Amino acid sequence: MIVYVHKNIKTFSAIMPMTGDIPCCYTYYNAIIPLFILKGGNDMAEAKKSHVETITLEQVPDSEKKSWPSIAFIWAGNVICVPALMVGAMVSAGLNFKDSILAMFIGYGIVVVLMMLIAAQSAQTGRPTVMAVSRALGDRGSQYTLSLIIAISMIGWYGYQTIVCASSFCSLMQSSFGIAFPEWLACVLWGTLMLVTAFYGIGLTKILNVVSVPLLFVFLIYGVSIALGDGGAAVLSAYQPEGGGGMMVGITISVGGFISGAATCGDYNRYSKDGKSAALSCLFGVIPAGVGALACGAILSICSGDSDITVMFANVGLPAAGMLVLILATWTTNVGNAYSAGIAVVDIFKMRDDRRAIVTAICGIIGILFSLGGIVYYFVDFLSILSYLITPICAVLIADYWVMGRGKAEGWEPFPGVNWLGIIAWICGALTTYFDKFFIPELVGIAVTIVVYWILCTVVKNPKYNPFVKET
Numbered sequence: 001m002i003v004y005v006h007k008n009i010k011t012f013s014a015i016m017p018m019t020g021d022i023p024c025c026y027t028y029y030n031a032i033i034p035l036f037i038l039k040g041g042n043d044m045a046e047a048k049k050s051h052v053e054t055i056t057l058e059q060v061p062d063s064e065k066k067s068w069p070s071i072a073f074i075w076a077g078n079v080i081c082v083p084a085l086m087v088g089a090m091v092s093a094g095l096n097f098k099d100s101i102l103a104m105f106i107g108y109g110i111v112v113v114l115m116m117l118i119a120a121q122s123a124q125t126g127r128p129t130v131m132a133v134s135r136a137l138g139d140r141g142s143q144y145t146l147s148l149i150i151a152i153s154m155i156g157w158y159g160y161q162t163i164v165c166a167s168s169f170c171s172l173m174q175s176s177f178g179i180a181f182p183e184w185l186a187c188v189l190w191g192t193l194m195l196v197t198a199f200y201g202i203g204l205t206k207i208l209n210v211v212s213v214p215l216l217f218v219f220l221i222y223g224v225s226i227a228l229g230d231g232g233a234a235v236l237s238a239y240q241p242e243g244g245g246g247m248m249v250g251i252t253i254s255v256g257g258f259i260s261g262a263a264t265c266g267d268y269n270r271y272s273k274d275g276k277s278a279a280l281s282c283l284f285g286v287i288p289a290g291v292g293a294l295a296c297g298a299i300l301s302i303c304s305g306d307s308d309i310t311v312m313f314a315n316v317g318l319p320a321a322g323m324l325v326l327i328l329a330t331w332t333t334n335v336g337n338a339y340s341a342g343i344a345v346v347d348i349f350k351m352r353d354d355r356r357a358i359v360t361a362i363c364g365i366i367g368i369l370f371s372l373g374g375i376v377y378y379f380v381d382f383l384s385i386l387s388y389l390i391t392p393i394c395a396v397l398i399a400d401y402w403v404m405g406r407g408k409a410e411g412w413e414p415f416p417g418v419n420w421l422g423i424i425a426w427i428c429g430a431l432t433t434y435f436d437k438f439f440i441p442e443l444v445g446i447a448v449t450i451v452v453y454w455i456l457c458t459v460v461k462n463p464k465y466n467p468f469v470k471e472t
Contacts, residue, residue, distance in 0.1 A: 053201025056346050056353035059126035060270045068277040068284075070206050074268050075285030077209035077332030078261055080216045080293045082164055085329075087257035088297025094245015097236055097298060103247055104294040107254020108287055110443060114262040114394050115282040120275030121401045122266030124409035129266035129340075130347040133393065135412060135467050136400035136453075137426070138419035145426070146393050147344040150264060151363070153386045154341035157260075158334055158367030159376040160383070162191040165330040166371065172323045187371045194331050195364035198338035199357050202271060205335050212328045213289065219325050220296045227303035239302050248440060255442045256387060258290060263390045264340040275407075338364040391442045392429025395449035396422045403450060404457050404468050415467040421460060425453035 055064065092100045122132050130150065134142045166186035173181040197204050228236065245253075265282060272278035342360030345351075351359065370376040400422065405411060429449030436444045456466075463469040 051200055051203050052357045053203060054354045054356070056343055056356040057128065057131050058353050061126075062273075064271065065273045066202070066206070066271045068272060068281040070210070071268055071272060071278075071281040072285030073209040073213055074202075074205055074336075075261075075265075075282060076213045076289035077205075077216075078336050079258060079286055079290035079333075080213065080220075081329045081333035082161065082326060083333075084257060084290065084293040085297035085300070087253060088294035089301035091245075091250045091253050091294065092239075092241065092298035092302055094241050095247065095250050096241065097239055097302065099247060100250060100298050101291070101295055103250030104254050104291045104298075105287075107251045108258065108290045108294075110251075110255050110440070111258050111262050112282055112286050114259075114398070114446070115265045115286065116279040117398045117402055118262060118394060119265045119269035119272065119278035119282050121397070121407075121409075121412075122270040123272035123275050123278035124407075125412055126270050127266065128270055128343050128347075129264050129397075130344055131414070132266050132401070133397045134414035135405075136396045136415075136419060137393070137422040138417050139414040140416075141418035141420075141423055143348050143350075145423070146263075146390075147347040149386055149389050149393075151341050151344040151348060153260065153383055153390070154264075154337040154344065155363050155367045156370065156376060156379065156383045158191075158337040158341065158364060159370030160380060161330050161334045161337065162187055162194070162368060163371035163374060163376055165190050165326055165334075168326050169323060172319055176319055184372050187368060190327065190330070191364065191368035191371060194334045195338055195361060195368070197331070198335045198342070198360050198364060201339070201357065202268065205339065208335065209332055212332050216325060216328050216332075217289075217292070219321050220293070223321055223325070224296050224299050227300055232303040236299060236302055252440050252442070254294065255440060257294070258286070259387055259391050259394075259442055261286070261336075263394050264336070267340050267343055268336075338367065341367075388434045388441075388445075389426075389430050391433055392426050392445050392449040395429055395446040396426050396453055398446075399425065399450040399453040400467075403454055419467060420465055421456040422453060425449050425456060428452045 055061075088100075088104070091103055095103060118129065118132070122129065125132060130142055130147045133146050136142075137145055163183075166183055166189075169186045169190065170181045170183050173179040197208050269278040269281060272281060338360050341363040342356050345359045345363060346353070346356050367376075401407060401412065426449060429445040429452070432448040433441045433445030457468055460466045461469055463471045
């Protein structure tokens, strides 16, 4: 049986701050939120009625597969976010606008190539990333490396995005309406609303992004057009950065801005119909929206003279539009944080698939608690360090499935215990990524990881350690 809590959410009108000034009326609805899924005869049938996603670690059946445009919308919603706008501003701080755009395309191009390979594997095997890597690192190894890293990282970023959204919302309420809205209440309010979407899973997430992504594009383009008017275009064309970052730094910043998305792309792309469909969803979902968001951040930063997204929009006379972009951009991205965290925790504790929703809710609540009082600000550096560990895991997965496994889904199966060859390759890649100062660290780390894994799998002939050597 399923126990429900009925929440009546009322209609309200809000002016939202993220970059500017656009009134938006939200019609709230009666949402029946299943909070606890208890064991019983009609669990699956009732869960289906409630539209809660119940497929977590098991293979996604063909009947549940989605079209590539619908998944592309999810990725577009993930890359149009507050950090992306800020990353665009950071890239332009060291390059002129033309070179900034080139660095953004190259950086996101690297990420998308990784994504397409990982997404294609998940589409072919029907498994999320934490399961797709269970041969490369071993089923136990993936539990206590990738799953643990993703769980901690995604919960932390959920809290961080929540407080960024809440603090900007409170600032706009104070500056535009003279209302001192409590920050803790804003964290609870927006954190909970975002969590509801992640709770229901891919179905509601798809709807959210189909509605939000076009709106975000419209408001960002509108904000950019205002910024370029009244002399802004001349400022942009004449812009020369004061600091010397260089092209490599710009590419590195662009890659780092979304590399975690590459690692977790299998969580959504396991619903792709095949490898080609998965690749198309990543290519057309990430490149136009992602580079577009970075470019908007760069333009707004250069023309407004500030890298804070809410200040950017306020400086060009669009505080309410800024709030709307802030809320929608945070919402579409934070859903993915809570969703991937829930899948990772289910894998760590090897829970039943139908526990994903309640586990996702718990992860989101922990993230909201971290956001209260700004606690999450104290470990943002720690969350950033985790990104150095995520990139080489992507490389191990690619080396295992596409290099050693020849991309054959029929030959893929989890490796029992720990695959120490994969763990060693991952550690070598992580150290390279962290210490490399001469080229794009993520790219060098990926290359080192793939080469080390290939060498180890070629040299080691013991089937206890090498998943590609069969016992005779």
